[in-house]
Amino acid sequence: MKRRQNEHQRIQGFRLRACALSLMAILSVGTTGYHLIEGWEWLDCLYMTVITISTVGFGELHPLSDGARLFTVLLIIVGVGTMAVAISILFETVFQRQMRLFMEKRSMQKEIDKLTEHIIVCGYGRMGRNIANALSKTGRTVVVIEMDAQTTEEIERDGRLVVKGDAAEEAVLQQAGIDRASAIVATLGSDADNLFLTLTARGINPDLNIIARTEDERNGSKFAQAGATRVVSPFATGANHIVRLLTRPDVVDFVELVAEDDDIQFEVSQINVDADSPFAGKTLAEGHVR
Numbered sequence: 001m002k003r004r005q006n007e008h009q010r011i012q013g014f015r016l017r018a019c020a021l022s023l024m025a026i027l028s029v030g031t032t033g034y035h036l037i038e039g040w041e042w043l044d045c046l047y048m049t050v051i052t053i054s055t056v057g058f059g060e061l062h063p064l065s066d067g068a069r070l071f072t073v074l075l076i077i078v079g080v081g082t083m084a085v086a087i088s089i090l091f092e093t094v095f096q097r098q099m100r101l102f103m104e105k106r107s108m109q110k111e112i113d114k115l116t117e118h119i120i121v122c123g124y125g126r127m128g129r130n131i132a133n134a135l136s137k138t139g140r141t142v143v144v145i146e147m148d149a150q151t152t153e154e155i156e157r158d159g160r161l162v163v164k165g166d167a168a169e170e171a172v173l174q175q176a177g178i179d180r181a182s183a184i185v186a187t188l189g190s191d192a193d194n195l196f197l198t199l200t201a202r203g204i205n206p207d208l209n210i211i212a213r214t215e216d217e218r219n220g221s222k223f224a225q226a227g228a229t230r231v232v233s234p235f236a237t238g239a240n241h242i243v244r245l246l247t248r249p250d251v252v253d254f255v256e257l258v259a260e261d262d263d264i265q266f267e268v269s270q271i272n273v274d275a276d277s278p279f280a281g282k283t284l285a286e287g288h289v290r
Helices: 002-038 042-053 066-113 126-137 149-157 170-175 191-204 217-226 234-247 249-259
Strands: 119-122 142-146 161-164 183-186 209-213 230-232
Touching: 002 042, 002 066, 042 066, 066 161, 119 126, 126 142, 142 149, 149 161, 170 191, 183 191, 191 209, 191 217, 217 230, 234 249
Parallel strands: 119 142, 119 183, 142 161, 183 209, 209 230
Antiparallel strands: none
16 A cells, blocks of 8 residues: 555656646747747746736737737647646645545554553654664554654654654543553653653553653652653663673673563563462462472
8 A cells, every 4th residue: 555655656746747847848938939039038028928828817018920929829728738737736736645644644543542552652852763663673562742743754654653743732642542551651852841741641541651751860759749650861871871881891781681672592571460360479489480
């Protein structure tokens, strides 16, 4: 289907370019023709050509000779027909593009409405993009909320589910299925936006796992009061990681080794034990878990 859409867009683009070249050719021929036949100034020739092929009904700039009148008749026949075709193709292209965007958005929203236990990433900057990529590699379903139209188109081209709008608005969060999501990641541009998003998300879904990014680690307590499950400061986290690399490099290497998802030798995972599980309330020995 995507291939068919790309082929259709290529054909539409070719038709638009052909019409534009045809109009430019008619303007050039008309302007040159009036200049050669009547000897008018170039600007007068261009003006006469434009009012002729656009059929606006203005009067002639100068009296026309018989040759110029015959040339005008030919220009009207060819130019008006080309203008009509160009306008119809332009409107058809715009209408089809809007319809295609509407249908794609509607289809994507239907797909989002079917999701459960997905993760919502708010903001598709450098951190949001990396988080979405890493989650996708683990097989988790991600829905991105982004306000910028150009970035939204980029997300769609990447094949991700996206909701366009302000992540701090309840209606936008509902579109992303926040009531059925397992977690939300707040990576908006400022601490104020992330704080308000955290407060709004917690009010909609009290059981939601909320991971919030903060530029200033001193705001961590405010995020906790707003309902954030975990608060991450990239600068503090990066600084601590560098210190560990300098002081305990072997430990860091081991942790990274066993935490790597695609490693075939070691793997550390988290398994949730529900209340009705036969292992609930038991030690590993009692549950005979190897």
